[in-house]
Amino acid sequence: MAQDIFERIKKDRGPIGIHAKESHGYFTFPKLEGDIGPHMIFRGKKRLNWSLNNYLGLANHPEVRKADTDGAAQFGLAAPMGARMMSGNSNYHEQLENELSAFVGKEDTILCNFGYQAMVSAIDCLVDRRDVIVYDAESHACILDGVRLHMGKRYVFKHNDVEDCEKQLQRATKLVEETGGGILVITEGVFGMRGDQGKLKEIVDLKKKFNFRLFVDDAHGIGTLGATGAGTGEEQGCQDGVDVYFGTFAKSFALVGGFISSEEQVVEYLRYNMRSQIFAKALPLPLVYGALKRLELMRTQPQFKEKLWTITNALQSGLKEAGFEIGPTDSCVTPVYMNGSIPESTNLIFDLRENYNIFCSMVVYPVVPKGMIILRLIPTAVHTMEDVQYTIESFSKIVGKLKAGEYMSDKIASV
Numbered sequence: 001m002a003q004d005i006f007e008r009i010k011k012d013r014g015p016i017g018i019h020a021k022e023s024h025g026y027f028t029f030p031k032l033e034g035d036i037g038p039h040m041i042f043r044g045k046k047r048l049n050w051s052l053n054n055y056l057g058l059a060n061h062p063e064v065r066k067a068d069t070d071g072a073a074q075f076g077l078a079a080p081m082g083a084r085m086m087s088g089n090s091n092y093h094e095q096l097e098n099e100l101s102a103f104v105g106k107e108d109t110i111l112c113n114f115g116y117q118a119m120v121s122a123i124d125c126l127v128d129r130r131d132v133i134v135y136d137a138e139s140h141a142c143i144l145d146g147v148r149l150h151m152g153k154r155y156v157f158k159h160n161d162v163e164d165c166e167k168q169l170q171r172a173t174k175l176v177e178e179t180g181g182g183i184l185v186i187t188e189g190v191f192g193m194r195g196d197q198g199k200l201k202e203i204v205d206l207k208k209k210f211n212f213r214l215f216v217d218d219a220h221g222i223g224t225l226g227a228t229g230a231g232t233g234e235e236q237g238c239q240d241g242v243d244v245y246f247g248t249f250a251k252s253f254a255l256v257g258g259f260i261s262s263e264e265q266v267v268e269y270l271r272y273n274m275r276s277q278i279f280a281k282a283l284p285l286p287l288v289y290g291a292l293k294r295l296e297l298m299r300t301q302p303q304f305k306e307k308l309w310t311i312t313n314a315l316q317s318g319l320k321e322a323g324f325e326i327g328p329t330d331s332c333v334t335p336v337y338m339n340g341s342i343p344e345s346t347n348l349i350f351d352l353r354e355n356y357n358i359f360c361s362m363v364v365y366p367v368v369p370k371g372m373i374i375l376r377l378i379p380t381a382v383h384t385m386e387d388v389q390y391t392i393e394s395f396s397k398i399v400g401k402l403k404a405g406e407y408m409s410d411k412i413a414s415v
């Protein structure tokens with residue numbers, strides 16, 4: 001018998017949605033208020049905040065705030081009206097594209113109205129049904145969604161396992177020899193959950209054996225890695241081998257939007273064929289104007305990145321010295337791994353927020369295996385050494401309580 005879709009979704013709330021009733025407004029959809037920075041208001045109280053991807057601290061930088069205000073005053077929020085191709089182009093869009101191309105060392109760039117849909121749509125646009133996609137198993141949802149649109153074959157390799165990547169490239173090569181298609185390898189510069197860098201250099205080296213193009217989502221790498229902040233490819237000395245480079249404005253840039261950089265003809269192809277950009281309104285002008293200011297600061301003020309890494313190194317080495325497991329991170333993303341059940345992690349986070357005034361994200365099953373808790377810290381250039389020290393001391397106290405079984409109570413923290 002046919003099902004009523006609404007009846008089904010009223011019963012099956014989804015893996016996170018099943019917790020909505022107890023969590024909404026506290027563990028999920030919390031409201032952080034006040035100026036964006038390391039100390040924000042949550043439920044009326046100031047908390048030390050480690051949960052925003054404001055890596056370089058630009059969100060509330062006075063020059064950035066001024067550019068954002070000036071941009072809105074000058075252009076309004078409506079402009080430009082329409083998609084780039086039809087009526088939404090501007091000199092500012094083109095200027096930003098040129099400056100981004102120079103920044104990441106590519107011939108050309110296309111601006112995109114959202115990072116997520118840029119990735120989905122670019123993957124869809126670059127391949128046809130004869131092509132094979134080879135991608136990392138722990139890729140971000142936007143890559144997985146892009147791959148889902150692909151009409152041809154896809155082979156997944158074990159996370160950051162170059163040997164397995166090579167195996168999948170062998171399978172893919174066999175297949176494209178039959179179909180006459182090509183191979184697109186997709187991975188990330190930095191994996192946002194564990195913080196480990198993608199093995200870009202090793203994958204680029206595989207080009208000596210296989211014929212493929214490499215597409216890298218560098219959402220967490222842009223602005224944080226590489227001598228000039230050009231990202232993970234620059235950090236690993238293989239940016240030239242990255243054929244298509246994606247960066248979002250949602251993290252280091254502290255903005256909205258994203259971009260894709262590549263060879264001129266590839267970018268032109270994307271401009272004229274990428275459905276999410278042809279059939280959607282262009283990035284608003286104030287955002288483009290604001291992005292130009294952020295890029296200028298990134299290029300001219302290396303101290304933001306230096307400070308970010310001072311804080312990151314102090315946080316990561318301090319946590320390790322205090323006995324915490326932070327896994328294979330080699331980026332600013334700092335996950336702290338603990339063992340405990342979902343009720344324990346809920347009680348722990350509640351204690352951390354209410355009694356230590358520390359706000360960070362928690363990752364539990366089904367995102368990580370049952371019994372594992374990750375407290376995910378995102379350092380920024382505007383955190384201080386005192387913030388780092390206080391956090392490590394507080395974490396030592398809560399992990400002591402976790403080990404002593406103090407969070408095991410049946411009574412889940414009520415919010």
Ligand SMILES: Cc1ncc(COP(=O)(O)O)c(C=O)c1O
Pocket residue numbers: 114115116117119140142188192217219220248249250256257258
């Ligand atoms: C790896 C990765 N790719 C893509 C995105 C999506 O970018 P945006 O937030 O600009 O849509 C994110 C999250 O912001 C991300 O972490």
